[in-house]
Amino acid sequence: MSKKAKQVKVNQVKVQDIFWSRLQDKIIDTVIPFQERVLNDQVPGVAKSHAIENFRIAAGLSEGEFYGMVFQDSDVAKWLEGVAYALTVRPDRELEERADAVIDIIEKAQQPDGYLDTYFIIKEPDRRWQNLHECHELYCAGHMMEAAAAYYEATGKDRLLGVAQRLADHIVSRFGQGKERGIPGHQEVEIGLLKLYRATGKEAYREMARFFLEERGKNPDYFYEEKLKRGWQHWGQYNTDHLDVTYNQAHATIYQQDKAVGHAVRAVYMYTAMADLAGEDGDGKLYEACVRLWDNIVEQKMYLTGGIGSTAEGEAFSDDYDLPNDMAYAETCASIAMVFFAGRMLETEPDGRFADIMERELYNGTISGMQLDGQKYFYVNPLESVPGISGKIHGYKHALSERPGWYACACCPTNLVRLITSLGSYAWSEGDSVIYCHLLMGQRAELEKAQIAVESEYPWQGKVSWSIAPRTDREFTLAIHIPGYVDLQDAGTEVRVNGGKVELEENMKKGYLYLTRKWEEGDRAELSFEMPVRRIFASQKVREDAGCVALMRGPVVYCFEEADNGGDLWALRLPGQLQAESFLCREGVLAGNICLRMKGSRLKSGRSLYSEERPVKEPAELVAIPYYAWANRRPGQMRVWMLEE
């Protein structure tokens, strides 16, 4: 296995895209300031945060009690990471100063030995590191490391980096071979340590990440023994019941695990770190472990929207093919984690199947978590919603049909901020002689081998061009991901370089088109393909999609809302011979989106609950909108999978 392609840093790429720039603006103009006010407890009517105040109290700058979740610190870290990326998108001196002020507080809250976790500093100083199972100290540390690496890359300022290093050194001094054999209850520190390793070059951090990954599951009773030893627990009344650690993916070693199980975000954060380390170390065995888990998720456990973790209990993966649409959990954070995982897999092996899923997540299951105006958020992303049932009846209580403004457990909103502001870094990776372009996004990238300007009409049209200004006079390859759904045989699918048609079949490998040449200033590659509406069928193993079809156009999954189609969406039928027309929505909150219009039918029945009379079919004009844009109008039903005539 070859050493992986290099990650591209956030500040190497400026997104200038018809789709994503609007979202980045929304994040920067609305979400980051809103979240800043929430973290400072300045927004009435949303769940109280207290997260920055916790740091102030820990720093001795304020009096008071800790408030919030045991992992409240991570909200601040994730916000800072988002701010760091935002500053690369659009410098903002005042925002940077305010972030610096927060970092100042964090630095003051750090203990002399490097320890940093406001819950334990303020509330239970004698109980540090006793409850890795429940208490998220390593999780919060990981987020602080990610924030520190990001802030350092974005601003060149190393104050938070220093905090993170002292914290990491503290962790390294405590855990490892021949030291404490602890592992985190919620994986994340592994990702943070690897980022910190790349930011500082310190091998100890990489080794620490490997230890946490490889130690996991060696002793499946580790958390149980930890519980018995300390004699207390954080959640609920202390008991000596045995623990089911499949929830934490601690039931077997990472090499033994071949099914994605347990809490989806924990799982995919772990897989992300595994993939990162596999690439970093050229570790084929570890990479194969990643592929096994990837395949189980993507081929057995993923919604069409990219949603994963289908059951509410434990926010967890369910059995293979158990993908209820109306009861879906499909946490926003879990879809975001899949982008991380896909990104790391692509660095090791540029295979279109990873890029396809990254795209699926980005255009669907991640951003469905945010209202179009950036002000409200879904934690849970169902593929069917029925107000009156959803969010209300047993089994459906988690699946709200309207986005709330904030959450007591506020992981998803801050996670969206850091994802969308750092999007550029997922679009590229750079090998010795190859530049990989994973996402068809309008952008300017400053890469080692070239400056590349991408113009794109994606995701609404299959029209993308790359203008290259090489920085080397050696030959190199531009490898472009062509989405897996593109029909290479279609007459409308073509790639031209400087106007000359490229033979597709012979230059394609695993979903990437390899264009190798001695690139000259002003060279231009152009990709174009048709974007018909595609009908998608689920495997017959998926009970909940039986008899149904879903619509996609490009990477975008569509859904049907009551606002356009009236109620009882399940009584609508799509024709076997579907002719859907796409149109640009020009007005209202959906303006700028390509929507679909088609002829279908609606079944009508008499008043009886049950009858021998076959329901009557009446013609109906149906409209579908992008899934991510659902629940932005008046409350109403939504459905992705539609029955056929």
Next chain:
Amino acid sequence: MSKKAKQVKVNQVKVQDIFWSRLQDKIIDTVIPFQERVLNDQVPGVAKSHAIENFRIAAGLSEGEFYGMVFQDSDVAKWLEGVAYALTVRPDRELEERADAVIDIIEKAQQPDGYLDTYFIIKEPDRRWQNLHECHELYCAGHMMEAAAAYYEATGKDRLLGVAQRLADHIVSRFGQGKERGIPGHQEVEIGLLKLYRATGKEAYREMARFFLEERGKNPDYFYEEKLKRGWQHWGQYNTDHLDVTYNQAHATIYQQDKAVGHAVRAVYMYTAMADLAGEDGDGKLYEACVRLWDNIVEQKMYLTGGIGSTAEGEAFSDDYDLPNDMAYAETCASIAMVFFAGRMLETEPDGRFADIMERELYNGTISGMQLDGQKYFYVNPLESVPGISGKIHGYKHALSERPGWYACACCPTNLVRLITSLGSYAWSEGDSVIYCHLLMGQRAELEKAQIAVESEYPWQGKVSWSIAPRTDREFTLAIHIPGYVDLQDAGTEVRVNGGKVELEENMKKGYLYLTRKWEEGDRAELSFEMPVRRIFASQKVREDAGCVALMRGPVVYCFEEADNGGDLWALRLPGQLQAESFLCREGVLAGNICLRMKGSRLKSGRSLYSEERPVKEPAELVAIPYYAWANRRPGQMRVWMLEE
């Protein structure tokens, strides 16, 4: 409104039926002795009962603590009621002696003031009558009254009747206008009081029943005020939170309620008493209240199998048309309660819509609660089951795919016993000049106006005859319920009296065929009709049945099991032009049942989770079995509502 038709007593009818006699035998030979051993704690491996021991302790015949639910007494009462009916089916001196011995203990447990509830006698003697909301004292009293009336009717022995009267007198002395204005948290005493009224003729019991019904909901805060007053609660930690009493149907008066809400068994026990009293008193206003609630259940809230109370939370009615098949609660007891309700409605107004539902319940949603061998029971009766999901995953935990042997809350098994052993009394009612026959069941009935022998091939064939030996020389009417699904226009549908064809249309009224004549000894009425397989469609308001069809033949709902059809039942399709052949199953556990065989198809797809390839249809031979007989073979999937090609 006319005074209602008279109820027929259990001992007036001997069931001799190809379908029900086998079940009655199973109940008498297997279930009653099994339950007797359970109630006496002689069955290892099932949930401990302790119910008879509680009475022994309360009687001072044994030492020990109360064990079980606060309503544990009712299991003994319901068993005794079942025994009483069983003795009318088949006398059994030893069983009667053992029942007498239990009654002896109960009599000794009764307190000098008439009070009888072992939980409070043993455990909390100072807390009697303080917690009507949670503590089921009136509920247990109601069951004791029902048992007493039944035992008196069956055996002529009045010892238990005396116990019940002293208990009822105690209640009458305590509650009512100008006394305590209490109402039961779980309705049932109203039914018991009316039965006791009919057994004893004491008006005070009927008035007490009316008080409990009419007092309900007058002060929706009654239970809340009761809670604040007593300062303790039975379930959970004491709090002063406001109570949602829609669960108990105490949110509005019985005249204001027009939607079936809350705990389904509580609700339908109340409606049953309302209907009983409406008929008893010729009370049109009360009857109209019953009709409103009946219609809401039957036209908006009932499964095809008769199951009601679709949500597990609160074992309750959900919103109109919210009828999930896989997450159905559909408690066995709630279906049984619907038989009671239908029976009482029929006494007031012989309308086929009530008899049709009684039949739907009897042949489907009630008896699905019992394994064919009578040894295991379902509390919950879903219309779709998927082992691995059902009984296991969040939202589905209540919906088991195999029947357990007993329950800590053992209401359903004992309820089935008393229903099936008293079936004869639901088959008839008798007005001044009319004998109504509600059920097409083989039986011998000793009625006031005639002795009637019914021969029947129901539910497997539409062939029933009535042989009449009149006891009067006056003209009277035999009114026969012809099931609503029977096609009166069909050439195969005919009724003959002494061989002469009867004009159907002009003699039918609301589902009953009225045959008026001066009946002579040896007169014989014969009904015959075809019994084709019928395809049933649900209203387009029912989301969970969208695109599906269900099969019925006669009153029997059919289902498809994995044992006959292989797995992934949702991948099967029934043809638009269905030709189903019925056949008698001759072997195995299903022997004696008419099953269905038909050509259909199975969809097959490739290995991908999602694909643009339309699944391929392959021919498949499909088999359906009666719904009530599901889960009697190896564990596997089951489905009632099937997708169409």
